[in-house]
Amino acid sequence: MNDMRMSPNLALNQLVAQRQAAGEPLIHLGFGESRLPPFAPLMERLAAGAKRNAYGPVAGTPGVRAAVAGYFSRRGVPTGADQIVVAPGSKPLLMALGHVVPGDVLLPRPAWNTYAPQARLVGKHPIAVAIPEECGGVPDPRSLRESITAARVLGRDPRIMVLTLPDNPTGTLAPPALIRELCAIAQEEGLLIVSDEIYRDVVHDPATEFLSPAEVAPEITVTATGLSKSLALGGWRIGAARFPQGPWGEWIRSGVVSVASEIWSTLAQPMQEVAEYAFGEPEEIRDRLRASARLHGAVAREVHRIAVGAGATCRPPTGAFYVYPDFEPVRGELAKYGVSDSPTLARRMLDLGIVVLAGHLLGDEGEALRFKCATSMLYGDTVEEQQLALDAADPVALPHIRLLLDRIEDGFQRLVP
Ligand SMILES: Cc1ncc(COP(=O)(O)O)c(C=O)c1O
Structure with missing residues (x-):
């Protein structure tokens, strides 16, 4: 203890x-809290959602899941509502994922301070891999190959690789060429990619090219996102995950839903009202x-x-x-x-x-x-x-x-x- x-x-x-x-x-x-006031239309949606007092489906209502699917589809990752789960923050979704998917976890070093403790809580070994010179949030490809080999020699079983795009703590975004290289390694080595894109809408220069592993290797990428950072709603606890299409993705998704059903039941309904509106991304x-x-x-x-x-x-x-x-x-x-x-x-x-x-x-x-x-x-x-x-x-x-x-x-x- x-x-x-x-x-x-x-x-x-x-x-x-x-x-x-x-x-x-x-x-x-x-x-890492965004010290900004809640946007007024979000507060209106929250007030309107107060009347929703039923539990509702564990993964989220069809409406909110369709809105999140639209959010991903507009970003070059065609997505159906059945690939989405919403939850009280992306943190529990990442934790549930750790419960469901076997194997040890490859993490960039340094990385957001929650990934390694979450891995340990579910009996996994976190394997830290040096980041490249140019950016954080991703392992350096050469170090990644070496770390996978070394981990296997030690009897570890690396099967999950976490990427943070853009990154906490370095405040940088990995460029497309690096993402492609890492996706190729993940495919060769049989890794699941967990792409934590909670800062995706906090890229400083709108002209910056953002490539998600879900565009390159959709069959092996789970994407996590949420409204804590981009809309400064950390205390409202709104997160979402997108799972790969096909039997493997569906197996992971239903595992996460099963964990969710035993721990948090569903995202609070007023928050689903907020999320449906925000992920719908009207002009304001x-x-x-x-x-x-x-x-x-x-x-x-x-x-x-x-x-x-x-x-x-x-x-x-x-x-x-x-x-x-x-x-x-x-x-x-x-x-x-x-x-x-x-x-x-x-x-x-x-x-x-x-x-x-x-x-x-x-x-x-x-x-x-x-x-x-x-x-x-x-x-x-x-x-x-x-x-x-x-x-x-x-x-x-x-x-x-x-x-x-x-x-x-x-x-x-x-x-x-
Ligand atoms: C990289 C990263 N992922 C996930 C989270 C968790 O966000 P939330 O659980 O509020 O969705 C944070 C918050 O600090 C973060 O920095």
Whole structure:
């Protein structure tokens, strides 16, 4: 039981709330929540859905499943409503998938901090594979082949590969050529691809090409998505998964539905009302998605500039709302302050008033000088400030955002004075 800890980002979030309540002026970059108000039409749908008090089908009503199928079909992945399951968040869907599909799990290193604990909870071995130079969210293809071989020699049974597109924690999107290469390896090695696309609509530049493994290898790809990030609805808990067509996909889907039926029964009906509307993507939702993605990009790029200015190397962010600096170039100077690894680096950032999520908590090497900054908590404390941020042509010039960015810049500069 001693091994059963709370997810580190949620635990950190609670600790920060306590310390802020006690008056400490901390800047919180340790939690991947989109700090934006709920969009008014979504609240209207939620209110309208309150009258829906029956349980309904486990996988979701035909209406909501058709809406999610339409969402995928418009993104180049033809999908029928019978391939969709909705749930209270994508987290339980990923967990259910782990229950159903046998074998160990290949994960990018670093990766979102929930994949490995979920794997362990269902008796799987997480196998961490280094990410490429250019982006995170995917294993480096050559390292992937080596890791599969090495794992099999050790008696492991890698059968699932998780990709995060775009990625938490690096804030980058893997390019199409890499996706094709990884799909080919998955086909050769008999892997199921789990494509976590919860940040898909948070690609900063609308011209960026997004290739889903579901387009390249549809027969072996399960896709997870949700509204927590793109529409800032984390607390509403709306997730969805798309399963492959054909007998194998159907076997996985019905297994997930069976797990769902024993744990959460179905997505709350008022949330299904919201999801049907949002995944239907009327014009106002598309506008909202574009405005949010633009804001996330502008602020993430600014934090990237600050990190690089403080001596880090860092992949330029292209999606989601994270940057993942690496302070290896200034290891010598950091040693003077007792910083020699991921925990001591995160500790020093905290002493400088900035809360970050240490890289080792994301499965990264403990001795590496890396951490994650979630940049989506910087949009303001009030709905008015957050709305201003969404509407601004140049959000990083808004005084309430600039103030925080300047404090962050000051803290980063004092890391290696
Ligand atoms: C990569 C990734 N996948 C999935 C989730 C879970 O989202 P939810 O359960 O809110 O759908 C998160 C949230 O932090 C995430 O970062």
